[in-house]
Amino acid sequence: MSFFEEHCPEMDRYLEDHASAEPEILRKLRRETFRKTTQPHMISGYQQGRLLAVLSKMMQPRNILEIGTFTGYATLCLAEGLAAGGKITTLDVNEELAYLPKKYFEQSEFAAQIDFKLMDARKFLGKTQEIFDLIFIDADKENYVEYFALGKDKLRRGGVMIFDNVLWYGKVLEDNPKQKSTQCIKALNDTVTADENFENVILPLRDGLHLIRKI
Numbered sequence: 001m002s003f004f005e006e007h008c009p010e011m012d013r014y015l016e017d018h019a020s021a022e023p024e025i026l027r028k029l030r031r032e033t034f035r036k037t038t039q040p041h042m043i044s045g046y047q048q049g050r051l052l053a054v055l056s057k058m059m060q061p062r063n064i065l066e067i068g069t070f071t072g073y074a075t076l077c078l079a080e081g082l083a084a085g086g087k088i089t090t091l092d093v094n095e096e097l098a099y100l101p102k103k104y105f106e107q108s109e110f111a112a113q114i115d116f117k118l119m120d121a122r123k124f125l126g127k128t129q130e131i132f133d134l135i136f137i138d139a140d141k142e143n144y145v146e147y148f149a150l151g152k153d154k155l156r157r158g159g160v161m162i163f164d165n166v167l168w169y170g171k172v173l174e175d176n177p178k179q180k181s182t183q184c185i186k187a188l189n190d191t192v193t194a195d196e197n198f199e200n201v202i203l204p205l206r207d208g209l210h211l212i213r214k215i
């Protein structure tokens, strides 16, 4: 849930009213995610989805990697910007839920460009020889630092990595957080900021998106 959704629903509505319309397939997918899953708040949702689509359209990537498919909402948003002949690989480990993204990927105009793999992200990053233009990471927070370490060699120069939930509901402001996930997200934000090979900025949209460009 976003800060505005929780604390100022009027502003949240204003932001939605002033973003481009969500494609019909995404509207259906969002509704079905809320009906059929136990943690629907994990979905990127309207505003973040439109941001991912616009960023992808600006970059026109040929090769995208997404870590954490869930029901496939962000996958379809990112696919909107793919260059002709480009592809997006999306990874998840949740076999039970896989029927949902598969169903929507098949219906989508990007069906032929989406490679959905049920595979642990660390395993994939450890063995792939591919180089990506855009990497979106939205999975287990405890592994965020490792995803950055492994992902940075798989990103082309000028390519962009985006991490979701980097404000962790404001918990990154805690001095000595007890929660492991908060510690790991803080470690990621510090590691990225200290790395001279990257330029970075955190967008406070929703739960915070860390935009990281390889120099």
Ligand SMILES: C[S@@+](CC[C@H](N)C(=O)[O-])C[C@H]1O[C@@H](n2cnc3c(N)ncnc32)[C@H](O)[C@@H]1O
Binding pocket: 042, 043, 044, 045, 067, 068, 069, 070, 071, 072, 073, 074, 075, 091, 092, 093, 094, 119, 120, 121, 122, 138, 139, 140
């Ligand atoms: C927040 S959800 C992703 C939301 C999705 N990107 C969206 O925007 O709708 C996180 C997903 O990461 C997946 N995940 C957790 N650990 C993973 C791992 N080691 N490798 C790949 N996926 C993982 C979970 O199963 C879950 O579906």
